[in-house]
Amino acid sequence: MQQSKPLISVSNLQVSVGDKPLLSNVSFDLNEGEMLCIVGESGAGKSTLVKALQGMMPGHCDRFTYAPSSTEVCGAIPAGLGLDQARWVMQDPLAALNPRQPLGRSIAESLHKEKLPKDQLRKRVLSALDDVELTADFYDRLPSQVSLGQAQRACLARALIAQPKLIFFDEPLSALDALVQKKIAQRMESLRRATTTTYIAVTHDLGFAAAYADKVLLLREGTVSAYQSRTAFFANPQSDYAKDLVAAAQSLGALPEAAA
Amino acid sequence: MAVLFGITLITFTISYFAPGDKAEAIAHARYPGDFGIAPEVLQGIREEFNLNAPFFSQYTHWLADVLRGDFGVSYSSRTSVWVIFVDNLGETVTLTLTSLAIGLAAAFLLSAVAVRYPNTIWDRGAVIISSIGAAMPSYWLALLLILGVSVYLGWLPAYGTGTFAHLILPAATLAFWVMASQTRLLRTFMLEAYDQPFIETLRLRGIPEREIFSRHVLRHSFVPALTMIGLDMASLLEGAIIVELTFSRSGLGSLLAGAVLSRDLPVVMFLVMFFATAYVVINSVIDGVQHLCDPRNIKKAKAS
Amino acid sequence: MSLSQSINLSDSHPADPLRQFTKRVGVATLVLLGLWSLAIWLTPYEPAAADFLNRLAPPSAAHWAGTDHLGRDIATRLLYGAGWSLGLSLAISLTGFVVGTVVGILAARSGPAGDFAVMRVTDSFFAFPELIAAVTFAGLFGPSTSNLVIALMVVSWMKFARLARALTLNLGESDFITQARLNVLSNGLILWRHLLPNILPSLLVLWTNSWSRTILSVSGLSFLGFGVQPPSAEWGAMLLDGKAYMQTAPHIMIFPGLAVLLAVMVINLTGDRLRDLMAGKT
Numbered sequence: 001m002q003q004s005k006p007l008i009s010v011s012n013l014q015v016s017v018g019d020k021p022l023l024s025n026v027s028f029d030l031n032e033g034e035m036l037c038i039v040g041e042s043g044a045g046k047s048t049l050v051k052a053l054q055g056m057m058p059g060h061c062d063r064f065t066y067a068p069s070s071t072e073v074c075g076a077i078p079a080g081l082g083l084d085q086a087r088w089v090m091q092d093p094l095a096a097l098n099p100r101q102p103l104g105r106s107i108a109e110s111l112h113k114e115k116l117p118k119d120q121l122r123k124r125v126l127s128a129l130d131d132v133e134l135t136a137d138f139y140d141r142l143p144s145q146v147s148l149g150q151a152q153r154a155c156l157a158r159a160l161i162a163q164p165k166l167i168f169f170d171e172p173l174s175a176l177d178a179l180v181q182k183k184i185a186q187r188m189e190s191l192r193r194a195t196t197t198t199y200i201a202v203t204h205d206l207g208f209a210a211a212y213a214d215k216v217l218l219l220r221e222g223t224v225s226a227y228q229s230r231t232a233f234f235a236n237p238q239s240d241y242a243k244d245l246v247a248a249a250q251s252l253g254a255l256p257e258a259a260a
Numbered sequence: 261m262a263v264l265f266g267i268t269l270i271t272f273t274i275s276y277f278a279p280g281d282k283a284e285a286i287a288h289a290r291y292p293g294d295f296g297i298a299p300e301v302l303q304g305i306r307e308e309f310n311l312n313a314p315f316f317s318q319y320t321h322w323l324a325d326v327l328r329g330d331f332g333v334s335y336s337s338r339t340s341v342w343v344i345f346v347d348n349l350g351e352t353v354t355l356t357l358t359s360l361a362i363g364l365a366a367a368f369l370l371s372a373v374a375v376r377y378p379n380t381i382w383d384r385g386a387v388i389i390s391s392i393g394a395a396m397p398s399y400w401l402a403l404l405l406i407l408g409v410s411v412y413l414g415w416l417p418a419y420g421t422g423t424f425a426h427l428i429l430p431a432a433t434l435a436f437w438v439m440a441s442q443t444r445l446l447r448t449f450m451l452e453a454y455d456q457p458f459i460e461t462l463r464l465r466g467i468p469e470r471e472i473f474s475r476h477v478l479r480h481s482f483v484p485a486l487t488m489i490g491l492d493m494a495s496l497l498e499g500a501i502i503v504e505l506t507f508s509r510s511g512l513g514s515l516l517a518g519a520v521l522s523r524d525l526p527v528v529m530f531l532v533m534f535f536a537t538a539y540v541v542i543n544s545v546i547d548g549v550q551h552l553c554d555p556r557n558i559k560k561a562k563a564s
Numbered sequence: 565m566s567l568s569q570s571i572n573l574s575d576s577h578p579a580d581p582l583r584q585f586t587k588r589v590g591v592a593t594l595v596l597l598g599l600w601s602l603a604i605w606l607t608p609y610e611p612a613a614a615d616f617l618n619r620l621a622p623p624s625a626a627h628w629a630g631t632d633h634l635g636r637d638i639a640t641r642l643l644y645g646a647g648w649s650l651g652l653s654l655a656i657s658l659t660g661f662v663v664g665t666v667v668g669i670l671a672a673r674s675g676p677a678g679d680f681a682v683m684r685v686t687d688s689f690f691a692f693p694e695l696i697a698a699v700t701f702a703g704l705f706g707p708s709t710s711n712l713v714i715a716l717m718v719v720s721w722m723k724f725a726r727l728a729r730a731l732t733l734n735l736g737e738s739d740f741i742t743q744a745r746l747n748v749l750s751n752g753l754i755l756w757r758h759l760l761p762n763i764l765p766s767l768l769v770l771w772t773n774s775w776s777r778t779i780l781s782v783s784g785l786s787f788l789g790f791g792v793q794p795p796s797a798e799w800g801a802m803l804l805d806g807k808a809y810m811q812t813a814p815h816i817m818i819f820p821g822l823a824v825l826l827a828v829m830v831i832n833l834t835g836d837r838l839r840d841l842m843a844g845k846t
Contacts, residue, residue: 088743088746095738098757101757101761109744112748113747142580263688265688266684266689391833394828395776395829396825396828397780397824399788399803400803400817400821400825403803406810407814411811494694501696502784502788505788506787506788516699517699517703517788521703528700532692536691536693
């Protein structure tokens with residue numbers, strides 16, 4: 001379903017630290033409710049892209065728009081923390097949660113800005129836990145007392161509870177094992193459909209992209225190697241590098257079905 | 261380094277603010293006897309030693325002297341501070357090295373036995389001894405030793421310096437502390453060495469346990485253990501001072517105590533700076549040694 | 565059936581071993597304090613009450629630890645001495661703990677220039693071994709309780725500063741702190757909720773260590789004459805008294821030393837247990 005204006009769009013993003021270019025000429029746009037999968041090898045710049053979009057790394061672009069806060073920027077992306085109504089699920093759930101704080105409070109922190117009364121806050125947290133299929137007794141547990149999958153679900157709950165327009169995912173499944181990966185990926189997908197949230201997911205797992213992405217952006221050493229819709233990317237990859245990657249994934253059996 | 265500079269500054273500040281009229285102290289040292297000093301003489305001394313100048317001026321003058329190696333003259337004995345220092349250094353070094361040697365040897369033996377036969381009385385005993393040793397006030401142990409060995413048994417002299425017999429009890433006291441703290445560390449190191457994967461490989465190759473232990477485990481824990489000692493240098497020095505004072509031995513400890521009580525500032529300042537600088541230097545050396553040893557250990561492990 | 569229902573880690577209400585341990589230690593401390601106060605209230609003797617007819621008496625039913633050279637009851641003096649030896653060292657080490665932690669956190673949170681300056685100052689103080697500083701200070705300014713306390717306080721804060729700084733720097737990079745910042749938590753709240761609870765356990769272990777070392781320093785310096793002066797009932801000062809009567813009345817010097825040993829051992833073991841708990845968790 002095409003919107004008239006994309007939720008987020010970036011044109012010619014460059015990120016350099018010192019004189020070392022980490023990203024150059026990255027462009028994409030994403031409509032509400034879509035999922036963009038940023039794929040590529042380690043060090044290709046995927047995490048850098050996510051950070052730069054949130055103003056956490058020095059980025060410079062021709063044009064950057066972000067609808068929820070009506071932002072339109074040409075030039076340097078203002079340094080700051082995060083985007084309005086956006087949340088970020090990180091790679092290692094145990095690092096992303098305060099080890100000395102119960103999960104419930106960590107999740108509630110996502111709503112800190114809204115300053116809700118205590119009982120309302122608790123209700124929202126319980127509802128968020130339910131969304132990610134965690135029972136209410138997880139409210140009081142410490143991160144060390146739950147499994148990795150459960151901790152990552154808690155991080156997901158923390159992102160969802162704020163009902164954001166955009167969620168960044170940085171390799172959300174790579175710390176988990178296969179069965180759990182599948183469950184959580186399915187949960188993420190059903191939640192996205194239900195709430196029409198926009199996802200930008202960094203992953204090195206092409207299978208995930210093949211299953212859930214609407215658009216695929218392939219990064220290689222800081223430059224865009226391919227930027228296509230999912231069907232186009234897997235049927236007819238834009239670059240030789242992309243072709244090799246897709247072929248390799250296929251031979252490993254990592255892709256669900258190659259075609260639409 | 262900035263730290264050394266800071267040391268000199270702090271030392272000088274302490275002596276600057278120390279109570280007691282320095283001019284008087286100098287005067288009494290110069291003209292021994294129990295009579296009052298004429299004000300003109302005091303004035304003259306003040307000018308001679310620059311005591312009327314503001315803080316920073318005095319500090320820079322003093323620092324300049326120190327950097328030239330001139331540490332001044334003791335107030336009480338009128339001999340050069342350096343000479344006094346060297347005279348007393350030997351005793352302290354003897355005590356420290358002896359205790360270190362005995363303590364380390366004992367610690368090595370004890371922890372080797374403890375690790376070799378885990379969960380036996382040796383292992384438990386080693387842990388208990390190191391716990392006690394860490395908590396034991398050394399001056400109390402000293403008193404107990406004096407009571408038992410000198411007073412009741414009459415085997416060894418209790419106080420004073422001079423003969424080898426005089427060294428035994430103090431060295432034993434300090435060595436006990438060394439042994440206790442090092443046993444704990446060594447035991448941990450050896451246990452870690454034992455857990456290394458390459459030990460299992462050796463076992464599978466049929467090498468007897470004894471040989472595994474002596475050739476590989478022991479050797480690998482030796483070097484890291486040595487470097488760990490450096491970290492506890494401060495405690496070792498402190499322990500040496502306490503032991504010296506308790507046994508009334510001559511050495512840097514007694515020198516410091518005496519100088520402090522008699523307000524012999526040049527000696528005090530020098531000793532304080534010496535200890536501080538020695539500590540900093542030793543730590544830097546240990547840091548450097550640690551860096552050198554790490555990759556070497558890894559290489560050794562790969563080779564065997 | 566959801567995934568979380570098929571994997572059930574713990575049925576009971578989650579127990580945090582760290583918090584349990586802290587509670588137990590707290591209770592034990594209160595009990596000990598209660599017993600100590602009770603003992604002081606119950607003892608028929610005064611710590612300074614001399615009884616020249618009963619000098620140098622060995623332990624007996626009347627005097628559980630015997631009497632010293634002035635006929636004072638040693639057991640009572642031991643009890644009062646706990647207040648001196650343990651109390652003073654507690655005050656000293658706590659001050660060092662608080663001051664050092666504050667300095668360390670400040671150093672870590674200020675820019676590179678501030679950090680450098682603070683750490684150079686810290687390192688300069690670090691170079692002076694505790695005992696030497698205390699002896700010098702107490703000796704120059706006159707041996708007394710207050711000089712001893714000042715001297716020891718001045719040299720006990722640095723290790724806390726170093727550790728607090730390292731931990732804060734380490735933690736500052738953490739993901740969960742980034743998340744908290746993204747959620748617009750104020751710096752103060754981040755400090756209170758996220759930073760402190762995570763650095764305190766390590767600092768507490770260091771503090772138990774510091775407390776026991778300070779006990780040894782306080783009693784040691786008093787024994788050498790540089791600290792608490794007789795007739796105060798501090799354990800080290802009692803040892804000094806006992807030294808002269810070693811031959812005729814050895815019990816005078818045995819009990820105070822034993823008290824120091826036991827106190828330090830208990831504190832050390834508690835600290836060890838705390839450290840083990842933390843290692844087991846993190």
